[in-house]
Amino acid sequence: MNDPRPLPLAPERQWKGEGTSRLPFWLYTDEDIYQRELERLFYGPHWCYVGFACEIPNPGDFKRTWIGERSVLIVRDRDGSINAVENRCAHRGVQFCKEPTGSRKVFVCPYHQWSYDLKGNLLGVPYMRGIKGKGGMPEDFKREEHGLRKLQVVNKNGVIFASFDPNVPSFEEFMGPTMMKYFERVFDGRELTVLGYNRQRVPGNWKLIHENLKDCYHPGLLHTWFINFGLWRADNESLNVMDDNHCHSAMVTVRNTGGKSEATEGVSSFREHMTLNDGRFLDVEEEHWWGGPTAVIHSIFPSLIVQQQINSIAMRQVIPRGPRNFDYIWTHFGYAEDTPEMTQRRLTQTNLFGPAGFVSGDDSEIIGMLEDNMHTDKDGEVLCELGGRDVADADTHISETLLRGMYKYYRKVMEL
Numbered sequence: 001m002n003d004p005r006p007l008p009l010a011p012e013r014q015w016k017g018e019g020t021s022r023l024p025f026w027l028y029t030d031e032d033i034y035q036r037e038l039e040r041l042f043y044g045p046h047w048c049y050v051g052f053a054c055e056i057p058n059p060g061d062f063k064r065t066w067i068g069e070r071s072v073l074i075v076r077d078r079d080g081s082i083n084a085v086e087n088r089c090a091h092r093g094v095q096f097c098k099e100p101t102g103s104r105k106v107f108v109c110p111y112h113q114w115s116y117d118l119k120g121n122l123l124g125v126p127y128m129r130g131i132k133g134k135g136g137m138p139e140d141f142k143r144e145e146h147g148l149r150k151l152q153v154v155n156k157n158g159v160i161f162a163s164f165d166p167n168v169p170s171f172e173e174f175m176g177p178t179m180m181k182y183f184e185r186v187f188d189g190r191e192l193t194v195l196g197y198n199r200q201r202v203p204g205n206w207k208l209i210h211e212n213l214k215d216c217y218h219p220g221l222l223h224t225w226f227i228n229f230g231l232w233r234a235d236n237e238s239l240n241v242m243d244d245n246h247c248h249s250a251m252v253t254v255r256n257t258g259g260k261s262e263a264t265e266g267v268s269s270f271r272e273h274m275t276l277n278d279g280r281f282l283d284v285e286e287e288h289w290w291g292g293p294t295a296v297i298h299s300i301f302p303s304l305i306v307q308q309q310i311n312s313i314a315m316r317q318v319i320p321r322g323p324r325n326f327d328y329i330w331t332h333f334g335y336a337e338d339t340p341e342m343t344q345r346r347l348t349q350t351n352l353f354g355p356a357g358f359v360s361g362d363d364s365e366i367i368g369m370l371e372d373n374m375h376t377d378k379d380g381e382v383l384c385e386l387g388g389r390d391v392a393d394a395d396t397h398i399s400e401t402l403l404r405g406m407y408k409y410y411r412k413v414m415e416l
């Protein structure tokens, strides 16, 4: 943690009562809260997702990304290892790299051409000893003391996470054994292939997307596609699980064949006679690694949701942009072992997800509709009592336990 001292908050920012079955609206709008979140969550002792190793296969390859609001470069080193550095020149603080990806032998800041190697070490300072005996850096200036800020990095089966905090726990400790099991279900070391990207700016607080993907109550109500075709609805098998800190979660389900049931009674998004003109969108093939579930939505707090929903798999990276917006970057992927037919199947099913997805378009829109009211009532609060007021794993979709769990962890770390 960069600074353990609580920042002063306005007196009205007192979270009334114990527990997390009520969530004050100011959690989603307040600038001081947001700054504390950046420090303690994104820049604190957490592993944030930054990319896949396969996105930077060769020495010198880099990808530009973000942790919180800080721009970060992940770079393949000459020995094949992966480094992460902050995209901020040690001289004047210039965000020197503006390209999303590329390849470099050295990084050079355009302003005064300070140059850095692939580890972020400062290589050169133009006119360091002055010109004609005049000017230059002081005698005691040491290049080795002025490199780029270096982050901790872990490459877990091809997925790269980084942390600004040198005291971050090991990735396994951060995740806990249950969450590692879900992680390794998707990432067991098989070679990954990127199928494409989407990015969108969503008008809402970044926590709302985590809430959305811990809220297993909504999918069979909001999403016509889910209730109609049985991919995710109240009569599916269900499991909501968390790590011991309630920081991360997995929302697990098994699809059914859809159609009318107790779960569709009175549900306005259910269209009894709706069929697809193009059946390829739901041409599902069960895969050997699923192990039962047909969908697992795995939140790795605070920066990532790993989505497996039928044959569509994606990393959903969360990048806060002030308290009232976030960027949502989707990396749709598959495995090198996939047949061309499976790759096409994954791509076709990706029409359900992403910014304009048949399903996920609903979520971004509803987050905007939440955001519309969050700032209109300083005493407003979210009711979060479905399935009780406590936090525990659950085997029903009619529960908000994962939201309460996330805020239990959040409330502790944020000292609210």
Ligand SMILES: [Fe+2]
Residues within 6 Å of the ligand: 212, 218, 219, 222, 223, 359, 363
């Ligand atoms: Fe949703």
